[in-house]
Amino acid sequence: MISTVFAVLFYLATILLVVGVGMKVMKYARTPVPLKIVVSPAPRTKRGVVLRMFREVIFFESLFKSNKWIWIFAYLFHWGMLIVLLRHLRYFTEPVWWWVELMQPLGKLMAFVMLAGLLGLWARRIFQERIRYISNPSDHLMLALLVGIAGTGTLMTYVTRTDVIMVKSYMLGLLRFDIRELPLDPILLSHLGLVVILMIIFPISKLIHAPGLFFAPSRTQVDNAREKRHISKWARNLPPLPEGIPKKKEG
């Protein structure tokens, strides 16, 4: 019964995540950009923009320059999460890919790094008055959700082990639309339940910053307005203005 409920939830969440993010990305991509609004330091070439975005994604360059504390915590969290996620590939692949096998010890350790980053960010949200001022309940809940996922995961890795073989069989089953049994372990079920929530809210919350980053004209535009005319579709269709100076009496 519970296994079936979770299966349905996973399918639903996956559809909502993929379709939701897809729709948002399509919307961003289709929305016109009326002007060149690239912000310094602005590359003059496409190659420069690619490098700039690479540095943003890999190093969080702007954040590094603007706030070291947020950068440290955000960096620990995001990279920790990425490696933890990659480690989770072992539950969806058979046989497990060699590099996933190889990174297993590191992946297990990274759970703490991810948690440390999250707790650091949360502490700032609570104790730093400027950030407390700008925080809504949803900002705290988002951190609670991620801490919940990371926390239950870490518990299962280090404290109360769950039947991993059974979990893996369930996940491999899901991939083939074959619903198998899930261990009825409350910590595992909380972990999976929170992940489902995260997947569902991803496209309709601030988590959309991940794809959104690539659609910020201030960062993704090439600084070449003088050399190459930039014009949006709706601006092209504006009524034309007169070419010469209208003759009138000068006073």
Next chain:
Amino acid sequence: MAALDMNAEGGPKFVGDPLKIPKIECGAMMDTNTYKAAPAHNEPLGFPGELLENWQEVAIAKLGELAATNRAFQVYLDTCVKCGACTDKCHYFLGTGDPKNMPVARQDLLRSVYRRYYTFAGKYFPWLVGARDLTREVLDEWYTYYHQCSQCRRCAVACPYGIDTAEISMAAREILDTVGVGQKYCNEIIAKLKKTGNNLGMNPKALRATLEDLEEDLEEETGIPIKLPLDVQGADILLITPSADFFAEPHIDGLLGYAKVFHAAGVNWTISSYASEAANFGMFIGSYENMREVSWRIRQAAKDLGVKRIVFGECGHAWRVGYSFLNTLAGPFDFLDQNYPIPQHIMEFTSDAIDDGLLKIDKSKNDEFVMTYHDSCNVARGSAMGRKEGGQFDLPRKVLQAVCNHYYEMERDTIRENTFCCGGGGGLLTDDLMDLRIKGAAPRMTAMQQVSADHGVTHMAAICAICKTQFSKVMPKYGYEMDNIMSVHQLVANAVILDGQETEAEAATAEETP
């Protein structure tokens, strides 16, 4: 330099560190409001004269329309994670402590309404995501705090997602205008420009008289008939410069500098009475249509006069419009000489003239000044110069250092792309916001005080008409004289020696031998 009078009544408190973060003081600036526009100011811009009866409906629809027609606005509304990296970046927050002057909080004034009407979470769980209805109080709050943003984009540099508060602030002002709540300062000026060609409302006759006076001054000073041509058909270069260059100090001295450089370079140039304004306040109010109309005058004038090139004078936001938007708004400029950048900045022109050895320079003429340079926000973060990345920082410094011997940089985090706004940009250069302007200038003034203390810096140079006016007003509040702000081309004018120009030594000899 005068003694720092930091305890002057109503004056700013001394901030030892230009980046020092104040304690939050809720509502500190809630009563600082700029005058609202009268119907006569709004209507020529295509906006309703007064607040519409169904303003709420119109405002919400406009918000949706802007999100659908401007990717930046849409993405910036969605992607903020409230990380807080921008919270200490705004000079108005640093100067006032009002939390609504923190960039993210300023954005949230509008984002909260967007969420309420355009997002799932805001529609069904408003309390969760801080969504709120668009009430009259909210509209008034927009008016207050979106007129405490100078659209300088310092926060956009800091944001990990490149969220640019200027885009939000421009959109907010456009929504306000659309429902009939305009700002007097900007809208009155745009209306004036549409009528006369410049922000001052100066007619061609008055402009000609002014330029003739300046020609006389130049001849008196140099002994050479240097021209400030107006409406000359077939000139090579059309100079588009802020109208402040015709009447304000130290702007005029900059204009005289351009004239000397053009003279020394031997080019044939002109000013247009039809497009006698570089400033484009259409940008400040976020109105594409108004910005396009103002820009279009430059195209019309260039075609009408048959010029080959367009050169912009020292004006910050005008250069953002010129460099980043002009080709979009009034292009393509296929009728101009493609061998030169279109448009070109006077700094690029002067820099090339120096490289080509066209200028004879006596740096010692500026020895009485110990200089620093203020990067104007719109030039620094919204434009470029020259062929290399970062030219907008390097070219003015190169020109400055070519004409003066004593030059020092201010604190690293207050220059180049991290420069502070002067405190008067973005349509806030109006006397009814003087309190905000003085407080907003604090970070820059503190950085200047530092180099004054460390290196004996006496003067600051800038290449923006708004910066120059703002600093000449607020510098006395920080212990400087109003003429401690200078145009870069004022220093150029001081140091350039034209062929046939009487030098002081010659003049003295001439006097001795009657």
